[in-house]
Amino acid sequence: GEDVEQSLFLSVREGDSSVINCTYTDSSSTYLYWYKQEPGAGLQLLTYIFSNMDMKQDQRLTVLLNKKDKHLSLRIADTQTGDSAIYFCAGAKYKLIFGSGTRLLVRP
Amino acid sequence: DGGITQSPKYLFRKEGQNVTLSCEQNLNHDAMYWYRQDPGQGLRLIYYSQIVNDFQKGDIAEGYSVSREKKESFPLTVTSAQKNPTAFYLCASSSEVTGANVLTFGAGSRLTVL
Numbered sequence: 001g002e003d004v005e006q007s008l009f010l011s012v013r014e015g016d017s018s019v020i021n022c023t024y025t026d027s028s029s030t031y032l033y034w035y036k037q038e039p040g041a042g043l044q045l046l047t048y049i050f051s052n053m054d055m056k057q058d059q060r061l062t063v064l065l066n067k068k069d070k071h072l073s074l075r076i077a078d079t080q081t082g083d084s085a086i087y088f089c090a091g092a093k094y095k096l097i098f099g100s101g102t103r104l105l106v107r108p
Numbered sequence: 109d110g111g112i113t114q115s116p117k118y119l120f121r122k123e124g125q126n127v128t129l130s131c132e133q134n135l136n137h138d139a140m141y142w143y144r145q146d147p148g149q150g151l152r153l154i155y156y157s158q159i160v161n162d163f164q165k166g167d168i169a170e171g172y173s174v175s176r177e178k179k180e181s182f183p184l185t186v187t188s189a190q191k192n193p194t195a196f197y198l199c200a201s202s203s204e205v206t207g208a209n210v211l212t213f214g215a216g217s218r219l220t221v222l
Contacts, residue, residue, distance in 0.1 A: 008148065031208045042112075042198055042213030043151075050208070088150065092209055095166075098143075098150035 004091055004099035011105045018076040020102045022089035027070060029091035034063065034074045037086045037101070046074070046087075081106045110135045114199050114214035121186075121193070121221050129184045129217045131199035138203075140182035141211065144168060145196040154197075157182055186219060194221045 003025040012018045024032070030051055035043040049056045049063045049072075056063045062075040072089055086101040112133045121127045133140065139158045143151040153166030157176040171190025176182055182201075186193045196218050200211040 004150070033208075033210075035211075035213075040216070040218075042114075042200075042215045043211070044213065045210055048208050048210070095153065095156070096209065096211065100148060100150040 004089055004097050006087075006089060006099040006102045008100065009103050009105070011107060012079050013107050014079060014081055016079055018074075018079045018083070018104055018106075020074045020076075020087050020089075020104065022072040022074075022099055024070050024072065024089075024091045024097075026091060026097075027067065031092055032063075032065060032072050033090040033092070033096070034061075035088045035090065035098075037088065039085075043088060076104075079104075079106050081108060112199055112201055112212055112214035114197075114217050117215065117217060119217060119219050121219060123221055124188045126185055126187050127219065129186070129197055129199075129219070131182045131184065131214060132180055133182075133201045133212075133214075134180060135201055135203070135212060136179070137201035137212070138179070139201060139209075140176070141200045141202070142166075142172070142174065142182070142184045143198045143200065145198060145216075151198065154184065193219055195219060 006022050033048040034046040037043045060077045064073045084106045086103050088098050088101045090096045090098045115130045141156040142154040152168050154172050155174040157163035173185045198216050199214045202211045
């Protein structure tokens with residue numbers, strides 16, 4: 001079955017770039033997703049990438065997909081304190097499988 | 109505005125009691141889901157429903173029950189058979205966007221067993 005792994009914690013300074021990494025096991029995932037969760041709230045979709053793409057850019061967000069290594073990353077440019085949250089990657093062929101989430105802390 | 113409403117936001121339960129968490133959506137989505145979130149863990153799927161009057165077990169369905177009598181509503185009952193029910197519960201619904209299954213989440217319900 002699908003397994004999705006992420007590092008648990010990342011700390012960056014305000015204005016720096018953040019890179020959150022994710023590895024997955026099931027190469028048949030059709031889409032891969034990034035969700036953001038703020039404290040005590042539900043998840044909100046940030047972006048997603050189709051499995052035949054290598055990169056997708058959306059304003060400050062850049063998603064990179066390395067299918068050979070089954071590695072997905074989310075880069076946040078010019079990280080702000082409002083970006084502090086938990087970030088989940090998820091893969092799906094028939095149903096979504098979530099990673100355990102990476103807590104991003106942005107220091108002033 | 110369209111969205112998903114979960115209630116209550118906080119719920120306390122004594123051991124041995126059943127509780128029902130409400131989930132209502134006005135997005136006209138066909139599919140709805142219940143996830144459980146524990147600290148330091150990802151989301152685990154409890155039940156999902158792709159159409160009215162039909163639902164399937166997810167990965168951790170034991171001790172839970174659901175119904176889907178209306179498209180807008182997908183309530184979750186946490187029964188006394190659930191051994192460790194204290195958790196954050198998230199409801200979601202989905203639509204297909206250019207082939208991607210995009211989930212919209214509610215704000216969550218935090219259940220604490222005393």
